[in-house]
Amino acid sequence: MGGNFLFDGPGDAPVTILLAHGAGAPMDSASMNATAQALAGAGFRVARFEFGYMAARRTSEGRKPPPRAETLNPEYRAAIAELGFKGALVIGGKSMGGRVASMVADDLHAEGKIAGLLCLGYPFHPPGKPEQLRTRHLADLQTPTLICQGTRDEFGTRDEVSQYALSDRIELLWLEDGDHDLKPRKTISGFSTADHLKTLAEAAARWAGRLVS
Numbered sequence: 001m002g003g004n005f006l007f008d009g010p011g012d013a014p015v016t017i018l019l020a021h022g023a024g025a026p027m028d029s030a031s032m033n034a035t036a037q038a039l040a041g042a043g044f045r046v047a048r049f050e051f052g053y054m055a056a057r058r059t060s061e062g063r064k065p066p067p068r069a070e071t072l073n074p075e076y077r078a079a080i081a082e083l084g085f086k087g088a089l090v091i092g093g094k095s096m097g098g099r100v101a102s103m104v105a106d107d108l109h110a111e112g113k114i115a116g117l118l119c120l121g122y123p124f125h126p127p128g129k130p131e132q133l134r135t136r137h138l139a140d141l142q143t144p145t146l147i148c149q150g151t152r153d154e155f156g157t158r159d160e161v162s163q164y165a166l167s168d169r170i171e172l173l174w175l176e177d178g179d180h181d182l183k184p185r186k187t188i189s190g191f192s193t194a195d196h197l198k199t200l201a202e203a204a205a206r207w208a209g210r211l212v213s
Contacts, residue, residue: 004049004050004055005047005083006027006028006047006048006049007047007048008036008037008040008045009039009040009043010040010045011045012045013043013044014043014087014088014212015044015088015090015115015208016044016045016047016085016087016088016089016090017039017089017090017091017204018047018080018083018089018090018091018101019032019035019036019046019047019048019049019092019093019094019118020048020049020050020051020076020092020093020096020097020100021048021093021096022093022094022095022097023095024066026054027050027054028048031094031182031183032048032094034197035094035120035197036048038197038198038200039201041198041201042201042204043205044205047083049083051072051075051097053065053066053067054066066096069134070103073100073103076091076100077104077108080108080114088115088208088212089113089114089115090114090115090116090117090118090211091104091105091108091114091117091118092118092119093119093120094120095120095121095122095123095155098119098120098121098122099119099122099123099134101119102117102119102122102138102141102145103137105141105143106141106142106143108143109143110142114143115144115211115212116143116144116145116207116208116211117143117144117146118146118204119145119146119147119148120148120182120200121153121180121181121182122155122156123155124155124156124161124164125156125160127155128154133164135165135166138164138166138167139165139166139167140167141167141169141170142167144211145167145169145171146170146171146173146203146204146207147170147171147172148175148182148203149172149173149174149178150175150178150181150182150183150196151174151175151176151177152177152178153178154180158174173199173200173203175191175196175199175200176191177189177191178196181193182196182197183196
C-alpha cells in the first residue's frame with residue numbers, strides 16, 4: 001500500500017478510526033468522504049486505506065472483482081501495522097470493509113492493539129438472499145462494537161437483524177429509512193444524509209469515549 005492513507009480530523013485526536021471501503025467503491029467515494037468528514041467533525045482522527053484489488057483499479061486497465069472477504073484479513077492487519085498507531089485505535093469500514101475488520105478484531109483486541117470496531121452498513125447477508133448469513137462470528141465477538149445501519153438496508157433491515165444472535169458487545173445504531181449508504185428518503189423520513197451522518201458521528205464519539213475513559 002506504500003503509505004497510501006487518506007487522513008481527516010485533528011492529528012492529536014484521542015481516538016483514531018481506521019476505515020476500509022466497501023466491495024464496489026473506493027476509499028474516496030462520495031459516501032466515504034462524507035462519513036470521514038462527519039467523524040472528523042466529531043473529534044476523531046480518521047485514516048482510510050484501500051485493499052490491493054481496489055488500488056489496482058486506479059493504475060491498471062482491468063477492473064478486478066472483489067475477492068472473498070476473508071482473504072483480505074491479512075491486508076487489513078498489514079494496514080494497521082503500516083499505520084503504526086500507538087494511541088486508542090478503532091478499526092472498521094463500510095460494508096465489506098467493516099466485515100473484514102470484524103473478522104480480525106478479536107485477535108487484535110486481545111493483543112491490546114485496538115479499542116473497538118465500527119461497522120458502517122454491515123452486510124449481514126447478500127441482497128435478496130437473507131438465508132446466506134454472515135453473522136456466525138458476530139455471536140461471540142468480544143470486541144466492543146458499534147454497527148450503524150439504515151433501517152431499510154437491503155443487506156440487513158432492522159426487522160431481520162432483530163432476529164439474529166449477536167454478541168452483547170455489539171451496539172446497534174439504527175438510522176431511520178437509511179439505505180446501505182445510510183441515505184434516507186427525505187420526503188419519507190424527514191431526515192437528510194447529513195443529518196444521519198451527524199447522528200452517527202455523535203453516537204460514535206459517545207461510544208468511543210466510554211471505551212477509552
